[in-house]
Each structure stands twice: as structure tokens, then as C-alpha cells.
Amino acid sequence: MVTPRERGQGDGSDRGQAHTLEGVTAALIVVTSVVLALQMTAVTPLTASTANQHIETQERAAAHGVLATASQETLRGSALYWNATRARFPGSGERGFYVGSGPTEQVALLDRLNQTFYGTGIAYNVRLVYLDAAGEERRTRRLVYNGEPTENAVIVRRSVTLYDNDHPVVASGRTPRTLGESAYFAPDAAPNSTVYNVVDVEVVVWRM
Structure with missing residues (x-):
């Protein structure tokens, strides 16, 4: 037969175990909530930043690939595609530069x-x-202009050396005069040598 004292001791033990379980469950809920909150505040900005960095890296690699695989003659052809008579790039109109892709058939x-x-x-x-x-x-001369780049735009460049005996190419393909004899947009920066000027071909790319 269980005495009242023994019965009371059993009830106390059960209540203690119940309180312990409730405490552990509450602690788990709190810890889980904190972890979720930290993930929401810390991971989202990091993920966005990583994605932007990945996009910029892809854009830079693509633009760099175009310039890196272009021959010096291809770059020189871009710099020399100039109508000295009209003092502008052939077919560029009053703007003096191209909008869109430009003359892709003439400029490689x-x-x-x-x-x-x-x-x-x-x-x-x-x-x-x-x-x-x-x-x-x-100094800078626009060749192709498609708008103002965003703050995440990337720039790649390659240099090409122009010489006194190089010829700007007019729209008809004729080359009647050398750089030194024509109204070229860049001046002779080295008059005491056969080098005329050094031009950096810069490509600026950004996601619209």
C-alpha cells in the first residue's frame, strides 16, 4: 500500500521530468529561431554580392577574350577606319560615332x-x-556608343601602335594619304620618330 508521503514524492518526480522536457523543447525552439534569423540577414546580401561578382567576371572574361584573340591588324583596322575628308568615322553621321553594332562588315x-x-x-x-x-x-574618341554604363561595368583594353606611314581608310576603301598627311583625329605624339601615336582600344561592357 502506497502511503501519502510516497505518493507525493512520485508526483514531484513526474512534474520535474515534465518541466525538464519543456525547458529542452523551448531551448531548441529558441536556437532554431536564432539560426534562421541569422541566415535570413547574413546569407541574402552575400548571395546577391556573389551573383553580381560572378556576372562581372563573366562579362570581363568575354570582353577580354574578344580583345585577346584579335590580331594587331584587327585592332589597327578599328583605329584606322576613319574618313579624313569628313573628319569622322565613315557612315557615322553628324554624331561622329556609331550607335548599335556599327559597321560589322567593314570593321572586324x-x-x-x-x-x-x-x-x-x-x-x-x-x-x-x-x-x-x-x-x-x-584623349578619348568614341567609336561605338550604346549608352551610359552602369556602376558595375567592366573595362578591358589593348594597345596598338600607329606609324607615320599608316593610312586611314575612307568609306570607299581608298587610302590616299598617310596619317601625317591627313586630318586624323589623333595627333602625331612622337614627331621625331616613325611612331605616330599609341592608341588603346577600350571595350566597356555592362548588363542592361
Whole structure:
């Protein structure tokens, strides 16, 4: 026969076990909530940043690939595709630069850029950066302009050396005069040598 005292001791033990289980369950719930909250506040920005970095890396690699595989003659052809009589790129109109893909049939570099980026949601500008007459400061001439780049735009460039006896190409394909004899957009930055100027072909790409 169980005495009242013994019965009371059993009830206390059961209540203690129940309280212990409740405490453990509550602790697990709190820990789980904290972990979920930390994941929501820490992982989301990191994921977005990583995705943006991945996109920029892809854009840079694609643009770099186009310039890296282009021959010096291809780059020179881009810099020399100039109508000295009209003092602008052939067929560029009053703007003096191209909008869109430009004359891809005449300029091999623009053709390669168009093949690489057309239909991908990526826009690009092409600029020709050259030395001033003193050979000290850099000047920029737009070749292709498709809008203002975003803050995440990437820039790749390659240099090409132009010489005094190079010829700018007019729309008809005739080359009547050398750079030194024509109204070329870049000046002779090294008048005491056979080098005329050094032009950086810059490609700026960004996701629209």
C-alpha cells in the first residue's frame, strides 16, 4: 500500500521530468529561431554580392577574350577606319560615332563584339584612347556608343601602335594619304620618330 508521503514524492518526480522536457523543447525552439534569423540577414546580401561578382567576371572574361584573340591588324583596322575628308568615322553621321553594332562588315573587331554579345542582354561601348600632341595626356574618341554604363561595368583594353606611314581608310576603301598627311583625329605624339601615336582600344561592357 502506497502511503501519502510516497505518493507525493512520485508526483514531484513526474512534474520535474515534465518541466525538464519543456525547458529542452523551448531551448531548441529558441536556437532554431536564432539560426534562421541569422541566415535570413547574413546569407541574402552575400548571395546577391556573389551573383553580381560572378556576372562581372563573366562579362570581363568575354570582353577580354574578344580583345585577346584579335590580331594587331584587327585592332589597327578599328583605329584606322576613319574618313579624313569628313573628319569622322565613315557612315557615322553628324554624331561622329556609331550607335548599335556599327559597321560589322567593314570593321572586324565590331563584328566579333556583335557575335559575342548580341542577344545576351549585355551592352558595350568602344573607345579609342590616344596621346595628345605633347605625348603626356590621354584623349578619348568614341567609336561605338550604346549608352551610359552602369556602376558595375567592366573595362578591358589593348594597345596598338600607329606609324607615320599608316593610312586611314575612307568609306570607299581608298587610302590616299598617310596619317601625317591627313586630318586624323589623333595627333602625331612622337614627331621625331616613325611612331605616330599609341592608341588603346577600350571595350566597356555592362548588363542592361
